[in-house]
Amino acid sequence: MKKVLVTGGAGYIGCHTAKELLKQGFEVVVFDNLSNGKKEFVLGGELIVGDLLDKDAVRRVFRSGDIAAVLHFASLIQVGESYLDPRKYYGQNLISSLNLLEAMLEAGVRSFIFSSSAAVYGTPLHIPIPEDHPLLPFNPYGQTKFFVEKILQDYDRAYGMKFISLRYFNAAGADPDGEMGEMHNPETHLIPNILLAILGKKEYLEIYGTDFPTPDGTAVRDYIHVTDLSSAHVLALQKLLASSQSEFINLGTNKGYSVREVIAKSEELTGKKVPSRSKSRRQGDVPVLLASKEKAERLLGWKLRYSELETIIETAWKWHKKLN
Ligand code: UFG
Secondary structure, eight states: OOEEEEETTTSHHHHHHHHHHHHTTOEEEEEEOOSSOOGGGOOSSEEEEOOTTOHHHHHHHGGGSOEEEEEEOOOOOOHHHHHHOHHHHIIIIIHHHHHHHHHHHHHTOOEEEEEEEGGGGOSOSSSSBOTTSOOOOOSHHHHHHHHHHHHHHHHHHHHOOEEEEEEEOEEEOOOTTSSOOOOOSSOOOHHHHHHHHHTTSSSOEEEEOSOSSSTTSSOEEOEEEHHHHHHHHHHHHHHHHHHOOOEEEEEOOSOOEEHHHHHHHHHHHHSOOOOEEEEOOOTTOOSBOOBOOHHHHHHHOOOOSSOSHHHHHHHHHHHHHHHO
16 A cells, blocks of 8 residues: 655645545545644544644654655645735745655655646636646746746756646535535635625625626636546556656646636526626636646546536535535
């Protein structure tokens, strides 16, 4: 049984992936500072509460000598905040990744799965976006993902650090068994905000931008179910351990929905109205993001199972009702 380290394994995507790793027979060690993660989301394996900025704490994790690979989810994720406070993002996302890679090199661990983002592409020049699309990140959050990808390429060349960088589009939905789901504070993502507005936990949903060059004027995104993201991580890990071949891979569905379409589907599925108000565009939001998923399917044999918009909203709704 291979032991893997999952940083941020108590967070939204990390905990769903840890569950999938356990199911597939991996031994899991979660390392999380619990700043956003929740202890209750760690359903198995070992939880080490620690901070990646603490170099010694990171080194200690590798002391057992039997960690085969690392999946690195831990990261600050708010695009808007990254504009306002870039040093927080460069400081935490870059330094934590460097500390982790340093400890891995010292311990001789050279397999790394990285949580990257569609934000590395910036405003797409064409859609769907393939992995060889120019990288033009324009917010500090996207820059940090871009820089870590560059560091990984250099560490691969110089030290043989093999990696698969997974560029997520819009992660959404919740565990189909209802055990975990999305819970950010503050919540900035569309689907949870729609559900919070339905539940009366938010007075209304703000629709950021109704003047985009899209059919209904609202922005179009590629929503991917978190359990499909998780299965892609397990496949990527298995691929990396078997082939030692570094790759960049998009994780998206190649299907897009506008903000208004997501609202309409949520109203249909919950039978409730979403109170909403139109606002100006959020800084840095692009009109349309759509992934090419051809490489993930071809290289990983990945198949989408839960990413129909209905399933995404239904699983998220079940989770939000349970929470509230
Ligand atoms: N939106 C609203 N109201 C809300 C929240 C979102 O109208 O309350 C809109 C946004 O403006 C955007 C769409 O809904 O058009 C989706 O927004 P999210 O915040 O859910 O997701 P983003 O597309 O902004 O961001 C996601 C990830 C980022 C990542 C980015 C890739 O959350 O981490 O995709 O570009 F960087």
